[in-house]
Amino acid sequence: MSDPRATGSARYAEDFELPGMLHARIVRSLFPHARVVRVDASAVPESCIVLTPDDVRDLSPYGCQIEDQNVLAERARHVGDPVAAVAAPTPEQAEEAVPLVEIDYEQLPAVFDAVEAAQPGAPLLHETAAAGGAAAYFAMRPQPGTNICHRFRIRHGDVDAGFAEADAIVERMYRIAGAQHAHMEPHACVAHWDGNRLELWTGTQTPFSMRDDLATIFGIPPEAIRIVSLPMGGSFGAKTFVRTEAIAAALARKAQRPVKLVLPRSEEWQTLNRHPATVTVKLGARADGTLVASQTTCYADTGAYADCGPGVAQKMGFAAPGPYRIPNVRVDAYCVYTNLAPNGAFRGYGQMQSTWARERALDTLAEQLGLDPVELRLRNIVRDGDVYCTGETLHDVRFAECLEAAAAAVRWSEGRRGKGIALVMKGMQTPSRAAIAIERDGDDYVLRCATTEMGQGAKRALSLEAARLLGVDVARIRFPDPDTSLVPYDTRTTSSRSTYMMSRALAEAVRDPRGYGEIRNEGGLDPDTGQGIASTHWHQGAAAADVEVDEETGKVTVTHLHTTTYAGRVVNRLGAELQTEGSMIMGLGTALFEEVAFEDGQVINANLSDYATPSFADVPTRFTYELIEEDGADVHGLGETALPPVPPAVGNAVASLGIEVDELPLKPETVLAAMKVRV
């Protein structure tokens, strides 16, 4: 069977059309923070429909965790904030209409750094905003009178007493730049109203969250909305929650015609990026390497709107201590508004940032103690049955195995110069729910579930699993695009949960005489103490890198990159391997050159020649990985695990040459600057 993606016959959201539809473009703010004083569309030709803030005043604010965003901004909070929109018979006419919409602004003071924005007295972005939205699955802790929209804490043991016992303490501040998902296909959707029913075809990982948030916006019952999630040409977290859909739907409502909205590439950087973060880590250990205390402070820059930033900050926080036995742990994670474009879900979700910081700090600690970094980690590593700092007991723990295998892959024991290693412990969406219905159609079986396809191979993995469980050939399994009017509720296709959760629901459905299966994972954390169940299922992995640094030019070349991840039972071997390779390559981008560059809040490298994602030539000549499999074990999500440990493995390898790097990406300029302070 030839893959339609390979033959070019696959149809994506961008290809979807309805008869008589109009094409939309967004008119965006030129200023990082400004009140919109006047919108004048009188110069726009009659054939175009213009949506202005007046047209959306009856619509409710939205946001998947904090309802802080309006469909169009009357107060623009970032460069690129949608202020108006146009729809025209052709995409070209829509593009030409954009500059004809005249907007007067009154500029307001702006702030572009999360640490600065969190201080008292910083310009405020949102005076009031209510928690709510389809993904507010934990209690929000906004700090009134500041830009902090969520604060998460872990309080475990007594860190002060812990540090008092320590023979060695390191404390360093780490930074990681914002990144762009750079999915091949841009955001694309088509909205259509049938009376009071809204139909939306869109590339989204979160059809039910989208439905519920649109119901809030338009003040209609969720059942009056139908979301069809079309196959996506990549997403990596970008196509989550409401992005362009509310604007398309509001335009369609005004135009009384279907409206299609496809983002031009440059507007992707104004729509969603990865949280830039500043993470300070303090670690204390006894002379023998036993960790006694860990303290982490994270500032996640969520940009102008919270989006799922509170969740990102919380995961950044709860994963910060990592897979180590530490009796005293303190974490403070802040999700902070700034006047940058919104930051949200991104493959690695919060773990990219805190894993970089912790794993770098551990190597600095090892250096100070005169211990081998692998040895230091092994001495403290969590084992089966250990209790994490959240109070939950860890099961099916394979960190030591991952670490040892990764170290062996780069011949750690034969010399450590130029080599680095790092571990990741990544949580999965908890609580969450997955359900699936199996229908018979002649000889075929039809899978009705909300798991979406973004190129990660979810459809293939679940079809193979269904064929196995039903004892039929995979050719007899059909898996239509998820349609919220036809499939049972599912939380989201995020956090590498789908193969794990949906395959368990599928097993239930196969057993059920009606062909229906549902699975829930329960848990959640107290945001003030960090106690509870962070994740019912942890993704475990290690990365090892071998690098060369040209000390005159600051150029880092990774000569060997390896990851070992715990896979449990593998459902689709090829898919698992490709996900791992993709994660590793993405990790190299973050490690070496990816950075969303801003000047006064404006992204200045919003194109794919200035914003560099890895090319195949950047893949190291030795590029290896292994999946630790276990027959009969749980299925483990693999969509992200091999990503977060890559940057710290590379950073630790660079540091092994005496170049202490704290900031990502490791561009020549960063490396040369770090060499200047070399001891």
Added chain:
Amino acid sequence: MELRQPSSAEEAVGLLGNGHVALAGGTEIVPLLRDGLLRADALIDIRRAVPRGIHGTTIGAGTTLAELEVDPGIPVVLREACRLAASPQLRAMGSIGGNLLQATRCWYWRLDFPCYLHGGDRCHAKDGRHDEHAIFGNDVCASAHPSDVAAALLALGTMLRTTARELPLAELYRLPTTDDPQTTTLADDELILELEVPIPEASVYLKAMDRQRWSFPIVGVAAARTAGEVRLGLAGVAPVPWTLTSVDDLDRATPLPGTAYKLPIARALVARALRAVATG
């Protein structure tokens, strides 16, 4: 917009000017038009008007970078500069003439900030982020010329033949001033026809860049030894391709706070390039 396809250089010259702009491979000009940075009433496709191909030491301005990078008769420095430029798709379309005339990659200019080069009265880069910018010739505009190919051709001592004159490559360029933002001396109705590229005894191109391929140079250093004398051409260091008359020129660099890191890189690459062409 109109597209004209003249079949000779004379015909093309007659059509050029007054808002009629030459189009070769289009890899540079099409994005500029699309982004509204360049306005044209008509595009004059010059591919039948300008020579293409390699004849001994003469290179037609319409020759693509892809053709140059694989030709064993082309000096190493130029082959390498072509091979390390852009992406295979771009090199298959992009001509050497068009490469010499590419506009700056300065992101302020590309975002249409009203800076000197757009006829405005300040350089936004100097006041803002400018880590990709210049360390030489940055008095007015601080942009960094991105052409690897031009650096190689400078090192080789290339002569150009246009529809109006013959000139050394260095004379194709001028540093922009506050009252004239032009970076080339080419007239609106002048076409580059051919390049005369001497064969050196030894040559090399070294490029520092963010990724392994498909990146503009942070610093590119071309060196060629001809008749016992070594010439150095640099990319990514000044608003125009830059000639170093001696290593001491590096002491006269005027780096900005954000571009200071380029200087040690330039020094290292120059030293390596000189070593490479000293022998062999």
